[in-house]
Amino acid sequence: MDxxxxxxxxxxxxxxxxxxxxxxxxxAGAASFESLIPISLPEVAFAGRSNVGKSSxxxxxxxxKTLARTSSNPGHTRxxxxxxxxxxxxxxxxxxxxxxxxxxxxxxxxxxxASAYLRGRPTLKRVCLLxxxxxxxxxTDRETMKNLDAAAVxxxxxxTKTDYLKKAEIARAIAAAEAITRKHGAAHPEVLPTSSETGxxxxxxxxxxxxxxxx
Numbered sequence: 001m002d003x004x005x006x007x008x009x010x011x012x013x014x015x016x017x018x019x020x021x022x023x024x025x026x027x028a029g030a031a032s033f034e035s036l037i038p039i040s041l042p043e044v045a046f047a048g049r050s051n052v053g054k055s056s057x058x059x060x061x062x063x064x065k066t067l068a069r070t071s072s073n074p075g076h077t078r079x080x081x082x083x084x085x086x087x088x089x090x091x092x093x094x095x096x097x098x099x100x101x102x103x104x105x106x107x108x109x110x111x112x113x114a115s116a117y118l119r120g121r122p123t124l125k126r127v128c129l130l131x132x133x134x135x136x137x138x139x140t141d142r143e144t145m146k147n148l149d150a151a152a153v154x155x156x157x158x159x160t161k162t163d164y165l166k167k168a169e170i171a172r173a174i175a176a177a178e179a180i181t182r183k184h185g186a187a188h189p190e191v192l193p194t195s196s197e198t199g200x201x202x203x204x205x206x207x208x209x210x211x212x213x214x215x
């Protein structure tokens with residue numbers, strides 16, 4: 001499993017740790033395209049199916065428990081939430097897609113908002129597309145990947161909840177996800193495994209995000 005993960009120097013890991021340990025503040029929540037905040041800092045967005053663990057991952061990356069609100073109820077994030085990280089990077093938590101228990105019209109509103117955001121942010125450096133490691137890439141994820149390909153938005157698959165899997169199962173989950181990314185032009189080839197509960201993979205993801213934001 002380790003040989004499939006990107007290699008970062010101790011210095012890069014430490015620099016990323018310091019960045020994410022810095023001030024991180026909620027800036028605004030946008031429920032419509034018109035209410036999106038002005039473009040300023042480089043942005044890295046987090047997308048994924050409802051209840052995949054986006055808010056938990058944002059909290060784990062920044063070492064906080066309540067920066068991004070979490071819930072056991074799918075569809076808790078109902079707007080695009082912006083977090084200013086040390087004045088250097090904007091972390092963006094997108095509404096989940098999939099099985100949220102809301103009306104069809106509300107789902108369509110969220111999807112339209114997310115699509116408008118993804119196509120209209122020139123400072124968007126990458127989308128971290130979260131995949132539940134226990135279930136792999138689902139049809140809704142494939143649809144999102146196709147949309148990101150069409151919009152020419154760079155994205156990277158990030159496996160969540162790996163603490164539920166054994167080491168060999170994580171390796172298989174990575175291999176399966178990477179096989180899928182090879183069929184998508186805008187997808188980064190490397191898949192990053194993480195656990196918000198144990199901190200597994202969090203330092204590497206921080207380093208990856210910091211490197212992407214600096215480009």
